[in-house]
Amino acid sequence: MSEPFVPLSFTSLSDREMLERAEAFYRGIKRRRTVRDFSTRPVPRSIIEQCLLAAGTAPNGANLQPWHFVVVSDPEKKRVIRLEAEREERAFYEHRAPDDWLEVLAPLGTDADKPFLETAPYLIAIFAQAYGIKSDGGKRKHYYVSESVGIATGVLITALHQAGLACLTHTPSPMNFLNEILGRPANERPFLLLVVGHPAEGAKVPNIEKKTLDEIATFID
Ligand code: IYR
Numbered sequence: 001m002s003e004p005f006v007p008l009s010f011t012s013l014s015d016r017e018m019l020e021r022a023e024a025f026y027r028g029i030k031r032r033r034t035v036r037d038f039s040t041r042p043v044p045r046s047i048i049e050q051c052l053l054a055a056g057t058a059p060n061g062a063n064l065q066p067w068h069f070v071v072v073s074d075p076e077k078k079r080v081i082r083l084e085a086e087r088e089e090r091a092f093y094e095h096r097a098p099d100d101w102l103e104v105l106a107p108l109g110t111d112a113d114k115p116f117l118e119t120a121p122y123l124i125a126i127f128a129q130a131y132g133i134k135s136d137g138g139k140r141k142h143y144y145v146s147e148s149v150g151i152a153t154g155v156l157i158t159a160l161h162q163a164g165l166a167c168l169t170h171t172p173s174p175m176n177f178l179n180e181i182l183g184r185p186a187n188e189r190p191f192l193l194l195v196v197g198h199p200a201e202g203a204k205v206p207n208i209e210k211k212t213l214d215e216i217a218t219f220i221d
Helices: 015-029 045-055 075-096 099-108 145-163 177-182
Strands: 067-072 122-129 131-133 139-141 166-170 188-197
Touching: 015 145, 045 067, 045 122, 045 145, 067 075, 067 145, 067 177, 075 122, 075 177, 122 145, 122 177, 145 166, 145 188, 177 188
Parallel strands: none
Antiparallel strands: 067 122, 122 188, 131 139, 166 188
8 A cells, every 4th residue: 555645845945046937937828829721731640649647647636637638649639629510619609699798709710610620730629527437336426626627727728738739728618519520528628629739830829918017906915
């Protein structure tokens, strides 16, 4: 039986070093942009594997790690996903989306056409496990599933950016079609479809701003 507790492996840094690292990280992460135009340039699978390992370190409810990542590079599967996603998106843009939603989407220039679902080398379908399956086939309750999978997804996006890749958080809604296409069980619900690759030559992104620190944070001293 392994020890229930082991010493924490932690490196304490000086205040100056911490600030330098925090600034350097912000300089890097603020260059991340959601990309919608992808190149067909291939990406070695080993890079995706490392980023997924990073995602799998995310803090989560009771360490039950309620996520599953399906990495799709097969062109035929990507084509089927595109067809299904575009069907849902057409319904969204043509009649499901309320006007106020379409209004805030307008500056982003999105529409129902999703060619990137075939162009980009990888689609990572992220599934949230509403409950687990025990070895005897019974259900195991999972805790803080959305929070856990959301955090893991954030780590994955950050890892991909750090590795030099671009991604798009795509949320066709509803996206239950992913369970069937990808053969995932009933305890898993699709959380997000991450489109991953290199940006297309000359790709453009919306000219939008992030909120200031004052707008996003309050300090109570
Ligand atoms: N899922 C649609 C619409 C969409 C919704 C939001 I909120 C966005 O930030 C972007 C798009 C689509 O992918 O086009």
